[in-house]
Amino acid sequence: MTKLFEAPLYPYKRSPDQDALSPVRRPVVVIGAGPIGLAMAIDLARQDVPVVVLDDNDKVSVGSRAICFSKRSLEILDRYGCGDEMVNKGVLWNVGKVFFGDRQVYEFNLLPEDGHKRPAFINLQQYYCELYLVERIRALQAKGKPVEIRGGNKVAALDQKDDYTALTIETEEGSYVLEADWLIACDGAGSPARRMLGLDFVGRVFEDNFLIADVIMKANFPTERWFWFDPPFNKDQSALLHKQPDGVWRIDLQLGWDIDKEEEKKPENVIPRLKQMLGDHVEFDLEWVSIYTFQCRRMEQFRHGRVLFAGDSAHQVSPFGARGANSGFQDVDNLGWKLKLVLDGKAPDSLLDTYSSEREWAADENILQSSRSTDFITPKSEMSRIFRDAVLDLSEHHEFARPLVNSGRLSVPCVYETSPLNGADDQGLPRRTRPGSSAADAPIGGDWFLDNLTGDFILLGLDLKVPEVSDMNGVALKGISLSSSEISLELRDRYLGDNSQAVYLIRPDQHIAARWTGFDWNAVEAAMEQTLGRKENGQ
């Protein structure tokens, strides 16, 4: 049987652009058809922005790779129209167990909060995610949306001009030049685009190797996340076991720095290690093995004129906490609406600087969290190891030590605390929905609140009547008015607190821009100008 990642999904096909007499200019070109590049294309195509995705390959990625998709990612993918596919296929998990040496020190349950459409996390192989995104693009194409994926198109050179970039692209039929008004590099941690433009990528290298194995178990195993510190089968190192769909289990084994990678990858070395871990009686097949090392770093700036970086090309983190692909989706969620407004001349070019600043802020948070997890999992000094072991030791009997155990702090949506786009914040409203935060979901009338935020600017009136549609100097603002009886307990708790009325201004990426305890049209207009970058902060 042909495996999913062996079948060409977007094989090379000659484009008329290759036969044009002079280079064709495109409004937006995306480099990279990984999850982030594909999501970027969907975001723009939904807004009728013509977009071309280039990839040197024509298939989904090999091996499971990114496997934990966060609630926020699912909410973004819901907006893009493929959240259901992800959740229907994905594995739901809540229970985690932590082992130290040969004993279980404790067990936790994520116990997700009620009243959200999406769970805290699902596990799903990256190749399924990519498949659903490609299928979504095909569906958008069928509806006449201006999006195409060009497989077998390798970007060989970039020539950055003042107001466009010329791309030299190699194909099996020779090379051609394509011009892009805007170029978005989603070409991964090793980003050739970044290298071609001679841009920095500095940060901290963690000197460690991890073996990842996808294993198909022949027997049942609980749907739980198991994390071992210093287990007998991997002395002085760590190990992780996590379930994926199709009976596939993901196993991560820390190997240390001084190893022979080729030797360690051989099945005759991997299988005995896994047998020690799973027990001799457990039958399994080895599907995929890889060894990785990682760094925690980011570009100093995600925007360089008309070239924008998103996903791993802009920032890289250790895998602990699932902050890689999950932060990449938040990048494109942030960038899509801003680029559309700038392309349409409805917002100044400087609005795109806030893509850079908001997402750099998010990357710093992700790097801090994942660096701390890595320091805990792989202590780099004797004293650090002594404290780590003391925490684990105490955690078995003392609740106080458990919050200190750090086997990865799972990705949560970033709050753009200091964004210049944030407007008014009236006192006394709940902290979780403050300006800069992503809107919390809640049930409304047999439906979900976030399903109503599909990419417009939203003015939400809670027990206050707001206009249904307003034109804000060329930008539509859609109103949602909920009467007191229509406000669910969860919505009240998350958006009103002790107040009876409120008005929220929400951006197309579902982040809160401003909020008030009363309705004042002038204040809404001022906040709208601010969040469109048409007004300086504080004016």
Add this chain to the structure above:
Amino acid sequence: MSSAMSKASIKASLTTPDDFYAELLAAHDGLNKAESDAFNARLILLMANHIGDMDSLKQLLTAAGESASGII
């Protein structure tokens, strides 16, 4: 090890545990083992003085002694 099972768990009180842990490790940055040991001794004495109450201190001394698993 088994005697600790019956004891009441010491409840969590740090509001930002990861921040504390990062500060603790940062304080040891650049120290050799002997310097780190001396640092820890000073820190324990300062914390003991901060706690003050003798009954609490006795309870903490017991908890620290009981938890050792013998595998380290």
